[in-house]
Amino acid sequence: MIPTAIAVAPNGGRKIKADHPAVPLTPAELAVTAARCRDAGASMIHAHVRTADGHHLLDADAYKDAIAAIRGAVGQDLVIQITSEALGKYSPAQQRAVVRDVRPEAVSLALRELVPDATEEAAFADLLGWMKAENVTPQIILYEVAEAVRLADLRRRGLVPFTHLPVLYVLGRYTAGQISAPSHLLPFLDSTAPVFEHWSLCAFGARETASVTAGALLGGHIRVGFENNESQPDGTRAQGNEDLVAAARRAIAAVGPRAATADELRAATMK
Numbered sequence: 001m002i003p004t005a006i007a008v009a010p011n012g013g014r015k016i017k018a019d020h021p022a023v024p025l026t027p028a029e030l031a032v033t034a035a036r037c038r039d040a041g042a043s044m045i046h047a048h049v050r051t052a053d054g055h056h057l058l059d060a061d062a063y064k065d066a067i068a069a070i071r072g073a074v075g076q077d078l079v080i081q082i083t084s085e086a087l088g089k090y091s092p093a094q095q096r097a098v099v100r101d102v103r104p105e106a107v108s109l110a111l112r113e114l115v116p117d118a119t120e121e122a123a124f125a126d127l128l129g130w131m132k133a134e135n136v137t138p139q140i141i142l143y144e145v146a147e148a149v150r151l152a153d154l155r156r157r158g159l160v161p162f163t164h165l166p167v168l169y170v171l172g173r174y175t176a177g178q179i180s181a182p183s184h185l186l187p188f189l190d191s192t193a194p195v196f197e198h199w200s201l202c203a204f205g206a207r208e209t210a211s212v213t214a215g216a217l218l219g220g221h222i223r224v225g226f227e228n229n230e231s232q233p234d235g236t237r238a239q240g241n242e243d244l245v246a247a248a249r250r251a252i253a254a255v256g257p258r259a260a261t262a263d264e265l266r267a268a269t270m271k
Contacts, residue, residue: 003260005221007044008037010241012227013056027069036242041249044079060101081106106137125159152194164197172204179205182214206231
């Protein structure tokens with residue numbers, strides 16, 4: 001079986017210390033979390049940055065500070081992926097600008113935010129072309145099959161230059177009490193749905209480990225962490241993000257796949 005890349009999403013753009021005291025918000029906290037999750041089996045960290053009072057932020061200097069802190073803690077042992085998530089605060093132009101200003105190793109791009117309608121298609125294609133030239137790896141976030149169909153159409157029309165385009169299937173929504181299930185992945189993998197060469201999934205709530213394990217068995221890669229979930233498989237609250245990474249690593253190892261290294265993930269996605 002192919003190695004399964006485990007990404008950790010340790011903070012997201014919404015959770016604060018009141019939600020969980022171990023949510024990392026500062027560059028120093030992200031660095032500590034990154035090292036612990038690396039040791040637990042992660043090959044990538046999906047990092048958000050925040051304002052001084054904890055709010056979601058897209059800012060090049062803040063990202064550069066966070067990347068430097070994480071890189072200082074883990075070297076090249078983790079792929080560092082930033083987010084371009086708008087969270088209702090930023091326009092597509094602002095999202096594109098922060099990607100160019102940071103020039104990160106990797107970035108997640110929500111199709112529904114960056115290409116809300118056809119008027120943004122050319123700018124999106126231009127951004128992807130720049131990323132290809134600058135060796136910045138994209139991961140396109142897809143919340144429903146209709147978005148996968150739309151992305152496949154963009155690729156068919158020559159607007160996506162990556163031959164092995166990484167995507168992330170989100171099983172659920174950012175709503176109170178959301179609990180995903182392994183069956184929520186099936187529409188994305190239906191025989192009538194578009195096929196992407198490198199896909200990952202993330203899930204919400206207490207069935208996170210079960211959902212991502214099912215995804216690994218079906219050939220996907222996985223993302224876990226406090227952004228979407230704080231519960232371990234037995235229902236107890238994780239003390240840190242590393243607990244969720246370790247749970248996922250144990251679960252996939254028990255059924256076959258081993259955890260991929262950061263270099264294996266880089267080799268599989270930069271195409």
